[in-house]
Amino acid sequence: MATADEEEGKVVMVRIGSYGGKARVLLVGEESAAEETMLLWGFQQPTLSKPNAFVSQSSLQLRLDACGHSLSILQSPSSLGTPGVTGAVMWDSGVVLAKFLEHAVDSGMLLLQGKKVVELGSGCGLVGCVAALLGGQVILTDMPDRLRLLKKNVEANLKHGNVRGSATVMELLWGDDPDQELIEQKPDYVLGSDVVYSEEAVADLVATLLQLCGSETTIFLSGELRNDAILEYFLEVAMKSFTVGRVDQTQWHPDYCSSRVVLYVLVKK
Incomplete structure (x- = not known):
């Protein structure tokens, strides 16, 4: 559920779903997705900032x-x-999302304790691990060939006894029928x-x-600002079925902000 809070011209600030903060809702219309991408690339100018500011992809470990x-x-x-394998290393968008969740819980904007959480495209598993540490009952999912590394990271980082939530790893191919445990x-x-990350994957993701x-x-959903056409296409498709807010x-963790990353909150219409 999205609740309007204030309106200034075409910028509408809303509270979306269970998030206690405000998001700039993307208004449905032919130009909305295009306007959003033009605004992001014009205002944030992602190509001018340093990529991978929070990660070292050449390292075997990220601390x-x-x-x-x-x-x-x-x-x-x-x-x-x-080709096509990006989940074997960390990206800034994962670090930003993980630290956003921590910051939102600490500031009372989000409650994950005891909540069922599903992570898509978990990759190395940082986001899901942090969600479990925040009390979520987390299911981390990815394609079959990514699960080995994912399981290693879950076991290594959540084996201590003072984890507030839980984490399990499960295979999920976008577009296929999900396991009953998920739904x-x-x-x-x-x-x-x-x-x-690709137009081909957008339909299956949605x-x-x-x-x-x-x-x-x-x-x-957090993402690296790499390709405006792919993001615009995703927003066009997603906005047909979801209310989307940026x-x-x-509202992010103050030490983990990046002009190369965008963060959206969505709920079903």
Whole structure:
């Protein structure tokens, strides 16, 4: 559910779903998705800022402090040479989303304790691990060939006894029918970082979001600003079925902001 809070011209600030902060809602219309991408590239100028500011993709490990824990995320830099494989290393969008969740919970804008959380395209698993540390009952999903590294990171970072939530790893191919465990009880939250990367994957991604999400599900998607045409296409497709709002960087973790990253919150119409 999206609740209007204020309106200034065509900029509408709303509270979307279970997120207590405000987001700039994207208004449905022929030009809306195009205007959004033009605004992002014109205002944030992503190509002028440093890529991978928070990660070292050449390293076998990424270390990050979150939720009072020192996380060590294993990476596979050699896999980057395989076409289409991006989930074997961390990207800034994953770090931004993970630290946003921590900041939102700490500031009372978000409650993950005891909530069912599904992460799409989990990759190395940082976001799902942080969601579990924040109390979520998390299911991290990815394609079959990505699960080995994902399981390693979940086991390595969540094996200690003071984890507030839980985490399990499950195969999920976008566009296919999800396992009943994913949809029998609809998730309270669906998370994804860097999941909008090709026009071919957009239809399957949106189809999976529609299958997973109920009327009470809140979605958070972060992404690297690489290709305006792909993002515009995703927004056009998503806005047919979802209310989409952009979370302003003033609401992110203050130490983890990047003009190369965008963060959206979505709910089913």
